[in-house]
Amino acid sequence: MNPRLSLALLAGRAVGAASRLSGRGGGTALPGLAARRLYPGLIGEVAARLPDGIVLVSGTNGKTTTSRLLASMLTSNNRRVLHNRSGSNLVRGIAASMVFSTHITGRPRGDVGLFETDEAVLPGLLSEISPSVVILNNLFRDQLDRYGELDTVYRRWEGAVAGLPPETCLVLNGDDPALARLGEEASCRVTYFGLHAPALSLSELPHAADATACPRCKRPLVYSAIYVSHIGEYNCPKCGFTRPEPDLCASNVVLHGTTGTELSLRGPYGERLVRLNVPGLYNAYNALAATAGAHALGVPWEAVARGYEGFTAAFGRFERIRAEGREIVLALVKNPVGCNEVLRMLSSEPSSEPLLIIINDKTADGRDVSWLWDADFEMLGALGGEIVTSGLRAADMGVRLKYAGIPAERIHVVESIPAALREAVDRTPRGGTLRVMPTYTAMLELRAHMGELGWVEPYWEE
Amino acid sequence: MKLTIGFLYGRLMNIYGDRGNVATLVRRAGWRGIEVEAVTLNAGEPIDPDLCDIYVFGGGQDKEQFVVADDLASGNGERLKEAVEGGAVVLGVCGGYQLLGHYYKPHGHEELRGLGLIDAYTVAGDTRHIGNIALAGPFGELVGFENHSGRTYLGSGARPLGAVTKGSGNNGEDGTEGAYTGRVYGTYMHGPLLPKNPALADRLLSEALERRHSGPVTLPPLDDTLECSAHTSALSRPR
Numbered sequence: 001m002n003p004r005l006s007l008a009l010l011a012g013r014a015v016g017a018a019s020r021l022s023g024r025g026g027g028t029a030l031p032g033l034a035a036r037r038l039y040p041g042l043i044g045e046v047a048a049r050l051p052d053g054i055v056l057v058s059g060t061n062g063k064t065t066t067s068r069l070l071a072s073m074l075t076s077n078n079r080r081v082l083h084n085r086s087g088s089n090l091v092r093g094i095a096a097s098m099v100f101s102t103h104i105t106g107r108p109r110g111d112v113g114l115f116e117t118d119e120a121v122l123p124g125l126l127s128e129i130s131p132s133v134v135i136l137n138n139l140f141r142d143q144l145d146r147y148g149e150l151d152t153v154y155r156r157w158e159g160a161v162a163g164l165p166p167e168t169c170l171v172l173n174g175d176d177p178a179l180a181r182l183g184e185e186a187s188c189r190v191t192y193f194g195l196h197a198p199a200l201s202l203s204e205l206p207h208a209a210d211a212t213a214c215p216r217c218k219r220p221l222v223y224s225a226i227y228v229s230h231i232g233e234y235n236c237p238k239c240g241f242t243r244p245e246p247d248l249c250a251s252n253v254v255l256h257g258t259t260g261t262e263l264s265l266r267g268p269y270g271e272r273l274v275r276l277n278v279p280g281l282y283n284a285y286n287a288l289a290a291t292a293g294a295h296a297l298g299v300p301w302e303a304v305a306r307g308y309e310g311f312t313a314a315f316g317r318f319e320r321i322r323a324e325g326r327e328i329v330l331a332l333v334k335n336p337v338g339c340n341e342v343l344r345m346l347s348s349e350p351s352s353e354p355l356l357i358i359i360n361d362k363t364a365d366g367r368d369v370s371w372l373w374d375a376d377f378e379m380l381g382a383l384g385g386e387i388v389t390s391g392l393r394a395a396d397m398g399v400r401l402k403y404a405g406i407p408a409e410r411i412h413v414v415e416s417i418p419a420a421l422r423e424a425v426d427r428t429p430r431g432g433t434l435r436v437m438p439t440y441t442a443m444l445e446l447r448a449h450m451g452e453l454g455w456v457e458p459y460w461e462e
Numbered sequence: 463m464k465l466t467i468g469f470l471y472g473r474l475m476n477i478y479g480d481r482g483n484v485a486t487l488v489r490r491a492g493w494r495g496i497e498v499e500a501v502t503l504n505a506g507e508p509i510d511p512d513l514c515d516i517y518v519f520g521g522g523q524d525k526e527q528f529v530v531a532d533d534l535a536s537g538n539g540e541r542l543k544e545a546v547e548g549g550a551v552v553l554g555v556c557g558g559y560q561l562l563g564h565y566y567k568p569h570g571h572e573e574l575r576g577l578g579l580i581d582a583y584t585v586a587g588d589t590r591h592i593g594n595i596a597l598a599g600p601f602g603e604l605v606g607f608e609n610h611s612g613r614t615y616l617g618s619g620a621r622p623l624g625a626v627t628k629g630s631g632n633n634g635e636d637g638t639e640g641a642y643t644g645r646v647y648g649t650y651m652h653g654p655l656l657p658k659n660p661a662l663a664d665r666l667l668s669e670a671l672e673r674r675h676s677g678p679v680t681l682p683p684l685d686d687t688l689e690c691s692a693h694t695s696a697l698s699r700p701r
Contacts, residue, residue, distance in 0.1 A: 402688055
């Protein structure tokens with residue numbers, strides 16, 4: 001028993017209890033901050049005591065859904081999972097989840113640690129612990145005000161991955177050229193997942209696509225299929241760099257609007273058909289990432305299948321809420337690529353029901369709202385409904401829609417989130433669906449307000 | 463009346479939503495019944511100096527800026543200067559602004575030669591200037607978001623777009639932001655710049671139309687209620 005570790009764990013819990021009592025929210029980060037300040041080696045020491053080690057899930061988009069699905073598979077396999085569930089994916093959030101699930105003696109109450117990790121934080125965390133599995137899903141432009149340029153993040157990943165011990169299993173999305181290049185250079189075990197669904201290919205690279213140059217020779221890549229942003233089936237005609245043959249591949253993808261997706265998987269579990277309870281092609285990638293991760297951890301197929309069945313959307317990720325005789329669907333938007341996928345899905349279901357878009361510009365949202373112009377809101381032009389914009393940047397969002405070709409009389413700017421929710425619900429007919437696209441802190445505010453109305457449970461009680 | 467807007471190196475220099483400037487010019491011309499077309503101009507393709515009335519030159523990462531500087535040095539820079547002599551309007555933002563000056567000196571790399579259309583030069587700094595920015599100057603109050611490590615210093619031949627009232631601006635030292643010379647404008651303001659500063663957008667459009675019609679052009683007013691409320695709410699946000 002390490003007395004400093006015990007003291008740090010106790011202090012973290014005390015901070016968490018105080019933060020809850022004062023009603024300042026879920027207390028998902030502060031306890032970790034306090035505990036780490038008292039004992040900086042906390043994460044590494046608890047990690048070393050987990051029988052199945054640590055799994056890190058990183059990438060710009062899909063961290064929360066991937067780790068939730070993988071957690072569902074692990075739980076179905078009777079493994080106790082330490083999980084930073086509330087989307088608090090900075091190092092202090094990871095430390096906090098350890099604080100609450102480790103006995104004062106330093107013995108973790110779990111078999112495996114499963115942590116979604118902010119892409120900027122990943123390199124630093126890898127210098128503190130040696131995970132058993134690292135899952136990397138994609139790398140898109142996101143919050144440039146916080147992270148600097150994409151190239152900088154990628155170079156730090158390269159350095160971090162090069163230092164992974166040979167026993168770590170690196171699970172990569174081979175359809176992302178930058179990650180495939182990372183795999184080429186890694187000295188640890190590497191396994192790739194990918195998609196083969198040419199019928200669902202985009203006709204051209206979207207504006208928000210990054211990294212369309214060959215990561216090896218910098219010349220333009222040629223795509224035979226483009227699935228999400230710059231992710232797809234590609235090769236470089238100049239140097240021969242090619243998408244790696246996926247060890248786990250999904251084909252025959254059937255998208256069921258905003259409700260779910262069917263996938264045929266082929267790989268280490270043989271040929272399997274699964275149904276995923278979240279919609280969209282990008283979630284097919286999250287499913288592949290989780291399945292490949294489960295295989296790397298030795299989870300048998302039966303548990304994987306039960307994991308799929310028991311999986312529900314994370315809060316704000318196409319989460320469905322019933323209120324006042326209507327259905328409210330929350331689709332978190334954080335960056336142009338993710339936003340485009342949500343827009344693609346919404347515009348695929350013709351509907352003249354209203355939309356509520358809530359844009360905040362706090363640190364966790366990205367302070368710079370320029371990204372709204374990299375997302376293709378023009379896709380909403382085909383839908384005929386009213387659009388309420390809200391949040392600290394409600395007016396910016398209104399302007400974006402106007403220049404996307406939405407008639408100004410259909411745009412309603414209501415900065416206050418409670419007032420905007422009221423207006424949007426009133427504009428939704430009974431029996432209808434209100435689609436809501438909030439940024440991260442906007443979603444927290446919206447959920448807190450819906451909690452006050454008694455429509456949802458407060459998020460930290462999940 | 464017809465206008466052609468060129469999105470200069472639009473595939474490479476598009477990192478912070480700067481294509482919103484193109485969309486704003488296109489829409490505001492279109493709403494006034496002006497026939498308008500936007501074209502993306504790519505590296506490796508010779509620019510026709512007579513084709514575009516307005517060039518929008520956005521920001522990019524250093525890597526892309528190197529490719530663009532090379533392309534400008536191998537012919538397209540001269541063609542662009544010819545276009546400006548012929549009366550074309552240019553708006554450079556961030557990386558584009560830097561290349562409108564004499565040179566940009568990045569970290570660990572030799573100087574990138576700029577077009578010298580604006581009397582200014584830029585040196586990479588050690589810290590990034592990131593945050594909301596506002597300024598007051600000859601074109602009124604402008605709002606945007608800056609995110610740059612370059613420090614730009616103006617010579618006597620360039621005038622700033624204004625004095626910074628919030629944020630860092632050109633170099634964080636002299637209180638200036640942006641620059642203009644004739645019809646060539648440069649700024650560090652993303653946001654993007656034009657949607658929330660519609661009067662500046664209209665100034666660029668009138669100047670471009672004057673080129674084609676050799677005389678003053680008055681644009682009919684538009685309902686800018688939404689644009690103005692976005693401008694006001696951006697002003698109220700902290701740095």
